[in-house]
Each structure stands twice: as structure tokens, then as C-alpha cells.
Amino acid sequence: MNNNNELESDAFSVAQKNNISMSLAKLLINRNVKKIPNFLNSKLKENISITEIMKLHNIEKSINFFEKVKLDKKIAIFSDYDVDGACSAAICKKLFLQLGIETSVYIPNRFNEGYGLNIKAIDKMLEFSSNILVLDCGSNNFEEQRYVHDKKGQIMVVDHHECDDFFERAIVINPKTPNDKSSLNDLCATGLIFLIFVYLKHKNLFSKSDILQYLDLVALATICDLVPLNSINRSLVKQGLKIINSENLNKGIQTLIKQAKIKQIISEYHLGYILGPRINAGGRMGESLLGFQLLSSENIHQALQYAQIIEGHNQNRQKIQSQIVSDIDLEESNNQNINFFYSEKWHIGIVGIIAGRLMRINNKPSFIMTTSNDFVVGSGRSLGEKNIGQLMMIAVDKGILIKGGGHAKACGFTLLKEKVNELKLFLNEETKDIEINNNKYYESLIDLNVVNEKLIRDLDLLSPFGQQNSEPIFKCSDLKISILKVFKEKHAKLVFSDNLGSSCEGMLFDTNITKLNNYLSNKSHFDCYFKVKKDSYSNNTVIHLEDIH
Template identity: 60%
Template sequence: MDLVALATICDLVPLNSINRSFVKQGLNILNYDIKNKGIVTLINQSKINQKISEYHLGFILGPRINAGGRMGESYLGFNLLSCENIHAATQYSSIITSKNQERQKIQNKIINSLTTLIEESDAINFFYDPSWHIGVIGIIAGRLMRGNKKPSFVMTNSNDLIVGSGRSTGGLNIGNLMIEAVEKKIIIKGGGHSKACGFTLEKDSIKEFKNFLFTKFQGFYPEKNNFYEMNLDISVINENLLNDLSLMSPFGQLNPEPVFKSENLKINILNIFKEKHIKCKLFDNLGNSLIGIFFDIDVIKFKEYISKKDTFNCFYKVKRDTYSSNVIAHIEDIH
């Protein structure tokens, strides 16, 4: 059941009905009766020293296990999860962690190279480079989409063809668009769902495919308003609130984690990690404060933005910090 929970979260399976029960029971095993030596060693390698949640499965353990496949060595994940020898599992865990770091370096290099090429006037992000590693194009598309909230399509070579991944915030169903492109013989094959897709096409079809997508998204404006459950005073963000929220977990597809809004907060930057994550202090005019973290953000643009105003409305999820175990905010957006 522990592996079922891991797969359900990482594959974004809807957490309705029986699936939510599967994940809940799998998390119980991971926390109180874990026997899988591969997962044990990966938890230790990841320096997780708190109760395992769906967050750890989806954002810490899952990406590491997938890293082997993304870097062309998919057997590493299988060997790790099926290993019965703790010493061998430790070796596999170390190799997988190294592959994940290699994957991160590749994707960060690509993202940095694209920063100056993004056209703000374009309806979508559309990029192709034959030198890019096939294992990271989906991640790149997701990063671009989160960066400017535009549908993003990223492609590279695979033998004599071009393969690509797309990510979107929703609205137009990009999975259905891929099926339509196949029917119109623009691409060879493709599919997906409203927020993610994959596709394959001939090299001489790139321009036609690009025109097809630009036409579909021309005049389409994704929802700009931030959805949130309720307004919160940051003075009530504490252990009690986190414990109450845990009663609704595990969170995932069709059971989204609540987003909260706090108004008129000041922001001070505390630390910057890996040139893309920002740890900051949020505080109100009564002296209440909260530690918040932005992930995968343009640091320079963020600094410029917060220098123009004194206070901000912040949208965030309440979390337990992976390393300190303190209650913190994972910030989604500010205005």
C-alpha cells in the first residue's frame, strides 16, 4: 500500500472515493510500519525528519525516483523500490539523488537560456531545441507555465522525429487540442488532459503546429484572479490550524489543498536558495509575523516588484517546513 500511495500521488490520480483511502493507508504504513528498504534509504538521503505526507511523496521522493528515468536509466527506480538489501538500497538511493541533481542542473540551464527569449505579447510559450535532454522537457514546460501563466509547449529531437510536452493552467483542454492536431495530420500522435499533454511530430511540421496552437490561443486569456478559501489573519497560523487542516488530507487531484489570503502584509527577504527559491518574513501592522517561501521564482523581478509597494495581499498554503518542522506559508502569489 505504501507503493500504491506513492504512485497515486506522483501520477496525479484523482483523490476521490477509494483512491483517497488508499493514499491515507499508504501514508500510515510509511510513517508507522515501513518495510520498503528503498523508500527508507531515500527518506534518509532526502533528510526528511518529520511525518511523511503527500507533499513529500509528490515533491521530494517522487521527483528523485523519476530522475533515473528522466536521465535515461529508468531501471534505477525499479531497483531501488524492489531492493531487499539495505546496503544495496543505500547505494541506489545515492545514485538516484545524484541523477536528480544532474537533472536539476540541466533544466535550470535551459530555463535560464529561455528567460530572454520569452515574448510577453505571445499567447503561448513555444520552444524547440534539438540539443535539449528529452527527460526534462515536461518539467521545463511546467516551469515556463508557472512563470507567466501561459500555456507552454517545449520540444526536442528523438531519433528522426520531434517529441514535446505541454502544460497549461486549464481553460482550453490541451489534451483535446493534441487529438485535433492528430486528426488534422499536423502531428503524428498526441494526447493528454486539460493541463498536460505530450506529442510527436515531423521536423517539417513545426511551423504548422505552432500556427495551429497560436490560432487556438489567440484572444484566450486565462483566469487571472487568485482563488482562495478565505481571508486569514496571520496570527492564527499555528500548530492548531495545521492540525485542523490535516484532517482533510491527503490532498491532491479533486481534493485540493486550501489556499488562504492575508491582506496588507509587509515582506522582507531573508534568504535566497539556488537562485530561484526565496525565504521571506511576512508581517502585519500589529507585529504578527510568518515565515513564507516562494519556489521557482525570478529573483530579480521579485525584488523589483516588492520595491514598488509597501504592503501586499498574499495567497498561500499552510505547511510544515520540511527541514525545521515549523509552520510556514508556501506562497502562491502576491499582489
């Protein structure tokens, strides 16, 4: 970070040149944003390049694939069971409906089939069509790819997970394959299939189709799959949110918003923390098709039925999740760089959420496992200090895992029970040199009187927030804090004030109220770390407290 004098000088220059506030200029400088007008405008035409799309390995083969699909008027789709898989499959279903192409979608059951392609699913799809499109998985399913070819079918895989090799007769479009020359490896599968359709429209194959209408689904998947918000992903989310907040949004998203009782303008927060978990709930609780059915629905009444079922699954998921979290003692991880926990009684659909929850608590790569049939299955989450998707592939090569893969910050894996301790030793060894930073980070030291509407407008320009463009955390020093009200025995409404007479209301969520009261009674002034929000009820600018010292 620049020293104060340099930062003030640079910020003044940036603010003048771009007609923005000093506060926003400082945030942009801290984030090393170079093309500021491009960043703030986030226009698709400035960030989507046909030339770059054409660098995707195998992209030209997609033309022949889809020419045959148009000729046959049939296609079978195999997709993953998460939000990215549901969104990418929904876009394809809706686009092919425009083109009069009959579509059958197969999404595997997480419990019975696990992750990725399997022979039973392929046989079922081949009964419907010899054209198989695989979304958000399949890159490493070498034998299954070969099997489709041996059965006289054609297979195209659109994926973004780590991949070292694939069957040469398969059309695998994945920016993470060794021969790919594009710079699109930060896209999720939905973003990738969207760009492939943009390319095919450019090649006049889908010339009459309206591709841009699906940006709401692209935005949802991009946020939920935790991919970096680089220039292209930022544009996709920014423009997708405009559609979500219009009257032309996806019917499934529309009903889910109503079901969740969201009254304010939809932001990336709602996509990642309210809508995404609900869409995932179906797959986690054993109904893998639900998310896809919701998002591909053309009928608002049918979509509402799906949304109601999903809401029930989500409530059940929350109860199970709370129980598992209460079972785990993080002190067992004190002398390790990872969280590593296994129990036969845990619900297989929740292990990924628990891994993410633990990772956010102590910033350590987290691996959670349970039993499925005769195997141990697990999920991992990390901040990206070590590419855990690659670690899984190494563990497969070493014979520790039966199968495994993913990307830098998320992975899935399967192993025999007798290999669990060997996996733990392997992961401890591979992560022994990473640095776990639990120091409280803040981006800007501010006075309480600047927590106002103007700062909210600056944050709106800086958004959407996500990976590599995180929501800013601010620090105010020497504040007085008092509790105004307690909600549900775990959320506290607070008032903050400084020695100059400025004050601001705020919230602290999911806290032990007794401990908070005791902590506040032992000191008179506190250093506060917080995010700044627009309160959806009062419309006031408020603080969401992250930490106090």
C-alpha cells in the same frame, strides 16, 4: 463562492454537525464537499466498491488471463518509464513473487524506443512468456496488440490514457475506452492495477495475497501522475501515506527518503516534489529500469545502491533543466494562449519537466520539443482547460503528428521537423478560445493571528492535497514585511507583522533578492498571498509566501 453572511451561517452549521472548526468548515464549503465525514475519514471500504470495479470493460476477461499466468508461472510485463509505470510494475513484480510466478519486466528506453509498445520489445518478451501485461501505455498500440495475438500470445493492457479504439482480441482495461461503464476514469495505472488485484482477490484468484501492503506505491503514483484527488484517489493516497510513515514502507521509498535527507513526516508534497522527480530521473537520463528496480527491490542494501545512482542522475537533470529554462524567453508567448518552444540542442529527457515549469509560470498550455534521431519529439502540460491528450490524437488523424496521446493535462508526441510550424498553428487554433487566468487566487481572507497550530491541524484534515483538492492559499492584508536572512542567494526568510501586534515568520523561495529588497523598500504595507506550513526545523507554524502586492 457564498456571500459572507450565508457562508458564516452555513459554516457554523457544518462545524457544529461535524465537530470541526469554522475555518475548516468554510474551506469544505468552498470546495463543495458534500459527504464531509466520508471526505475527512477517507476510508478505503467507504470508497472502493467491487460493484464499480466490475463495471470496468473487460474486467471479467482478466480472470482467464491471470488463470493462465498462474498455470504457466510466467509473465512478461511492459511498462512506461515514469513513476506510474515504475510503481505499477513494482506492485506486479512483488505480488507475482508472492505467488511463485516468474516475472520479466521490460521498460523502454525513452531515447531509442520512445513511448509505448514496439515490435522489438514484444519479440523479446515473447521469448520469455506468451503472457504479456502492458502497464500505463499500450491502449492505442493497435498493430502491436494484433502482433502479439498473431504470435499466439495473450496480451492485457491496463492503462488510463485517452483511447478511442483497440484490437478486439486484446484485453484492454482502460476507463477511457468507449465501452467502459465505470466511473474510474480518474485513476492512474497503478491505482487501476491495484483495483484489478482487489477484484481478483474477491474472485478468489489471488486469495492468499496481501494487496493492501502496496498502497504506499499506489499513493506515490497517484500524486506523481497528477490525477484528480476524488474520493477513491484521496483514500488511496491517505491510506498509502500511513504505510509510508510506518516501519512497513517499501524499501525503495525508504532508501530514497534517506537519500533526500527528509526528516519530517512524509506528506504528498514529498511524494510529488522530492521523491517523484528522483524516481523519474533515471528514465529521463537514459536508465529507464532504475525506478522500477528501486521500487521492486526486496533488499535494502541493493535499494540503497539504486537510490545513490538515481540521486546522481537527479542532480544532472537539475543542471540541464536550469540551462534550458535560461534559454527560453516567455515573452515570445505574450500574444498566444500557449507556450510553444523547440530546439534541437535540448535534452529529450527534460522536455516534460520544462513544459510543466512553463505552464506553472503563466498558466498556459505548454509544449516543448527537441530532436531525437530523425524526428521531433515533445511533451505538453496544461491545467486541463483543453484536453491536450485528445488534441494529440486529433493531430495524428490530421497527419500533423506521427504519433501522440496522453490525458487532459499531459501529453507526448512525435512528428517530422517540417511539421513543427503546422503543429503550432493547429494548437493555436484549438486553444484560441480558452481563458488564461493570471489573477492571484486565494481561498480565504484571514487575520495573521489565526496562522497557528490549530490551522495546521485543520489543513491536515483537509489533506492530502493535489489535483482538484489544492493546498489552500490564504490572504492577509496590510502586513509589514522585513527580511531576516537570505539562503543560497535566492531564498528569503521573512517576518510578517500586522497593526494589532501579531507576527509570523515565513519563507519566499527562488526569488531575486535584489529586486525583493527594492520592492519592500518602496512600500510600507503589503497584501500577502501564502500557504501555511509546519516548519520542519523549528516545528513552528510558518508562512510560505506565494505573492505580494
